[in-house]
Amino acid sequence: MATQLTQSALAGLPDTVARPAYDRSALTAGILHVGVGNFHRAHMAWYLDRLFAEGRDHSWALRGAGVRPGDAAMRDRLAAQDWLTTLVELDPAGLSAQVLGSMVDFVAVDPRATIAAMADPAIRIVSLTITEGGYYVDAKTDGFDAGHPDMVHDAGAPDAPLTVFGMILAALRARRDAGHAPFTVLSCDNLPENGHVCARTLTGLARAQDPAMADWVQANVAFPNSMVDCITPATSDRERALVRDRFGIEDAAPVVCEPFRQWVLEDNFPQGRPALEAVGAEFVADVSRHELMKLRILNGGHAAIAYASALLGHHFVHDAMADGDIAAWLRALETREIVPTLQPIAGVSYDDYLTLIVSRFSNPQIGDTIPRLCLDGSNRQPKFILPTLRDRLAVGAPIDGLALELALWCRYCEGTTEAGAPIAANDDAHATLRQHALAARDDPRAFLSQHAIFGDLAGPAPLIAAFSDALSALRRDGVRATLVAYAADR
Numbered sequence: 001m002a003t004q005l006t007q008s009a010l011a012g013l014p015d016t017v018a019r020p021a022y023d024r025s026a027l028t029a030g031i032l033h034v035g036v037g038n039f040h041r042a043h044m045a046w047y048l049d050r051l052f053a054e055g056r057d058h059s060w061a062l063r064g065a066g067v068r069p070g071d072a073a074m075r076d077r078l079a080a081q082d083w084l085t086t087l088v089e090l091d092p093a094g095l096s097a098q099v100l101g102s103m104v105d106f107v108a109v110d111p112r113a114t115i116a117a118m119a120d121p122a123i124r125i126v127s128l129t130i131t132e133g134g135y136y137v138d139a140k141t142d143g144f145d146a147g148h149p150d151m152v153h154d155a156g157a158p159d160a161p162l163t164v165f166g167m168i169l170a171a172l173r174a175r176r177d178a179g180h181a182p183f184t185v186l187s188c189d190n191l192p193e194n195g196h197v198c199a200r201t202l203t204g205l206a207r208a209q210d211p212a213m214a215d216w217v218q219a220n221v222a223f224p225n226s227m228v229d230c231i232t233p234a235t236s237d238r239e240r241a242l243v244r245d246r247f248g249i250e251d252a253a254p255v256v257c258e259p260f261r262q263w264v265l266e267d268n269f270p271q272g273r274p275a276l277e278a279v280g281a282e283f284v285a286d287v288s289r290h291e292l293m294k295l296r297i298l299n300g301g302h303a304a305i306a307y308a309s310a311l312l313g314h315h316f317v318h319d320a321m322a323d324g325d326i327a328a329w330l331r332a333l334e335t336r337e338i339v340p341t342l343q344p345i346a347g348v349s350y351d352d353y354l355t356l357i358v359s360r361f362s363n364p365q366i367g368d369t370i371p372r373l374c375l376d377g378s379n380r381q382p383k384f385i386l387p388t389l390r391d392r393l394a395v396g397a398p399i400d401g402l403a404l405e406l407a408l409w410c411r412y413c414e415g416t417t418e419a420g421a422p423i424a425a426n427d428d429a430h431a432t433l434r435q436h437a438l439a440a441r442d443d444p445r446a447f448l449s450q451h452a453i454f455g456d457l458a459g460p461a462p463l464i465a466a467f468s469d470a471l472s473a474l475r476r477d478g479v480r481a482t483l484v485a486y487a488a489d490r
Contacts, residue, residue, distance in 0.1 A: 034164050041255045054278060305329075
């Protein structure tokens with residue numbers, strides 16, 4: 001009989017399950033985190049749990065917060081188990097489970113409650129995992145999208161915001177007016193220069209509300225860049241059953257992840273920070289090269305295998321990596337066109353990092369899925385593939401592989417696999433993507449003409465030519481033969 005996860009039940013959990021090695025009642029919140037999903041709990045919450053277990057920094061516990069309807073459901077699940085989470089590390093050498101206790105509260109999913117929680121001077125960091133598409137970036141300019149309806153609303157209603165950025169501004173305004181120091185805003189999303197992007201969005205919205213507030217934010221609020229990494233699949237009945245049957249815990253919201261984490265942060269926290277370097281995080285003056293390495297090799301690699309694998313009928317990532325043609329395509333694209341865009345990092349071998357990435361993708365215990373990798377391509381492609389493509393075009397370097405990746409995405413957006421099986425919609429822009437993908441059968445430029453995604457890349461002749469050739473090869477020779485041809489072309 002499995003045990004329902006609660007604070008009072010911790011002592012009765014099986015000996016095989018690690019549990020918080022500290023007094024949770026002595027914790028106080030110093031971080032308010034918006035977006036309490038699986039990645040946050042496998043990453044930041046895990047680092048803090050380890051730090052607290054060392055007897056350090058117990059004033060830096062987590063309060064959760066959210067702005068979407070789904071966040072309320074997560075709050076309800078976690079509230080019933082005293083904000084505890086079961087985390088299972090999917091190590092091929094043997095699975096392990098631990099209960100994380102680093103979260104002590106989750107604010108009601110209501111803008112007023114979130115603003116009040118952020119305005120509390122005990123909160124010194126507001127951190128975010130709101131997805132790559134949550135920062136209101138204009139694809140045409142790569143700047144702040146002031147015309148987005150959400151931003152237009154919050155610009156006109158600063159006291160009744162809908163978005164997390166509107167709530168942050170309202171809280172900062174309250175702290176300023178009360179004479180309290182501003183919190184640091186820490187993005188933990190997979191974006192190039194995520195701190196700079198976050199700052200640009202917040203100050204852009206502030207300027208639309210009140211130019212003086214925007215100037216104050218620029219002068220007083222810190223937005224450190226950070227690089228985060230841990231492959232964390234979605235939770236389904238499969239994972240809940242694993243936690244119940246293997247470890248004897250009834251957890252409504254468990255998390256599974258790979259046995260690897262990386263967190264590199266710029267050390268810019270004016271109001272202080274937890275000593276995360278004591279438990280494996282790395283603080284540096286400039287995180288940009290580490291960040292670019294991860295975004296291009298890992299996230300770009302996920303994009304590279306995603307659509308090819310889906311079209312060939314693979315469901316699990318490890319099965320796709322066991323397909324020699326997929327693995328060869330990935331390595332060829334990475335070594336020829338992605339890695340050459342990166343600047344050296346002292347003490348880092350890109351060849352070794354790529355080998356590590358291939359090993360992580362191949363881990364059969366993770367159960368990561370190709371549909372997850374294909375999710376939200378209209379937001380992910382501009383973050384993980386298009387910047388690399390721009391860099392290659394800028395120096396006149398070959399782009400055949402990157403163009404093929406875009407062609408695979410286009411073919412995927414048509415809505416059927418090579419075997420004719422339907423592909424479920426998994427992008428907010430699905431209808432538009434499919435319309436342009438189908439039009440690209442007659443004119444490949446139709447897909448690239450989506451300015452909200454491709455921006456300036458709609459026009460370069462070398463890309464149009466390479467993309468057209470790749471689409472033609474996919475239709476003429478099929479996905480597998482096209483991948484093999486690229487990998488074999490030395």
